[in-house]
Amino acid sequence: MRQITAKLLQWYDQNARSLPWRSDPTPYKVWVSEIMLQQTQVETVIPYFKRFMARFPDLPSLAQADESEVLQVWEGLGYYSRARNLHKAARIIIADHAGQIPADITALKGLPGIGAYTAGAIASIAFGAPEPALDANIRRVTIRLLDLHEQPGKETDSRLRKFVREVLPHSRAGDYNQALMDLGSAVCTPAGPLCQQCPLQSDCLAFQRGTQAELPLRKPRAKVPHKLVVAAVITQGRKVLLARRPADGMLGNLWEYPGASVPERTSNLPAALQELLKSRFGLSVVVDSQLGAYKHAYTHFTITLHAFSCRLPLAEQAVLPPDFTWVEIADLSAYPMGKVARLISRELG
Numbered sequence: 001m002r003q004i005t006a007k008l009l010q011w012y013d014q015n016a017r018s019l020p021w022r023s024d025p026t027p028y029k030v031w032v033s034e035i036m037l038q039q040t041q042v043e044t045v046i047p048y049f050k051r052f053m054a055r056f057p058d059l060p061s062l063a064q065a066d067e068s069e070v071l072q073v074w075e076g077l078g079y080y081s082r083a084r085n086l087h088k089a090a091r092i093i094i095a096d097h098a099g100q101i102p103a104d105i106t107a108l109k110g111l112p113g114i115g116a117y118t119a120g121a122i123a124s125i126a127f128g129a130p131e132p133a134l135d136a137n138i139r140r141v142t143i144r145l146l147d148l149h150e151q152p153g154k155e156t157d158s159r160l161r162k163f164v165r166e167v168l169p170h171s172r173a174g175d176y177n178q179a180l181m182d183l184g185s186a187v188c189t190p191a192g193p194l195c196q197q198c199p200l201q202s203d204c205l206a207f208q209r210g211t212q213a214e215l216p217l218r219k220p221r222a223k224v225p226h227k228l229v230v231a232a233v234i235t236q237g238r239k240v241l242l243a244r245r246p247a248d249g250m251l252g253n254l255w256e257y258p259g260a261s262v263p264e265r266t267s268n269l270p271a272a273l274q275e276l277l278k279s280r281f282g283l284s285v286v287v288d289s290q291l292g293a294y295k296h297a298y299t300h301f302t303i304t305l306h307a308f309s310c311r312l313p314l315a316e317q318a319v320l321p322p323d324f325t326w327v328e329i330a331d332l333s334a335y336p337m338g339k340v341a342r343l344i345s346r347e348l349g
């Protein structure tokens with residue numbers, strides 16, 4: 001066990017990735033980076049992290065900002081509940097933890113957006129606490145080291161956590177976790193692991209048994225459902241009507257062009273759009289023409305969104321539904337949006 005640790009740390013000392021949150025790793029930087037890295041590749045995160053730090057360099061600046069500013073800076077990174085939770089947690093830390101990010105694993109897990117993995121990563125990297133942090137890279141490396149042929153799940157995870165904890169050096173817990181992450185990312189990759197370059201080759205049961213390409217076992221992939229969506233781009237002079245999504249769902253509190261999904265076999269999309277705007281929002285619109293069709297893949301489904309250029313008859317213009325607002329087309333960039341709404345906005349501008 002000790003040998004694995006020593007080899008891993010030695011490899012890390014020579015091969016650690018240079019990342020913006022690793023230079024001067026304050027708890028705030030570590031926390032923001034770990035939230036951004038949830039379900040997102042390191043290369044994608046880097047420019048967003050830099051932009052976020054330039055705008056919110058410390059915890060008080062984040063806590064004092066409006067949520068919409070935070071969403072705006074986050075725009076494009078996806079999984080927007082992460083940004084909302086980061087903002088909420090910043091305010092909780094100011095109010096309940098005297099402005100200091102807690103080092104204690106239980107207190108960390110009590111903050112919005114922080115689960116077992118993120119708490120372990122923050123506690124070990126920012127505070128040196130001997131806590132495991134089981135992300136996809138660490139999971140893959142340890143499954144191969146132990147040659148575990150098990151379906152992924154809670155039991156496997158608790159076995160892996162136990163192993164990582166046993167090997168974890170108390171003096172360099174954060175480096176150890178990051179070493180496993182980097183090894184998984186650069187050497188023990190999902191397809192075609194570079195075993196000849198691996199410092200743990202002689203300790204790896206999967207390598208010895210030639211099973212590394214089969215591991216980790218994967219759950220059979222479910223078919224990804226598709227949704228047909230219609231949306232109305234309702235203009236009035238140089239203004240366009242935006243709707244804010246409910247706070248508690250997907251893309252919560254982001255702005256979009258009003259619409260919704262319709263049955264897959266809908267043939268008359270303009271009529272379906274008119275009907276749903278009337279029934280959901282009480283709006284009667286005139287549909288003029290189709291602006292475009294946009295495809296987008298979310299984690300659990302894909303969409304094809306048909307956007308239509310629309311007008312409101314004069315009588316409809318006075319009372320807007322709650323969370324609807326007219327926006328100057330030139331000001332659309334100030335309203336945080338998901339990818340498809342932003343594409344439409346760019347075409348308008």
Ligand code: SF4
Nearest residue numbers: 188195198201204212
């Ligand atoms: Fe991964 Fe190969 Fe190293 Fe084993 S020897 S940990 S399979 S890279």
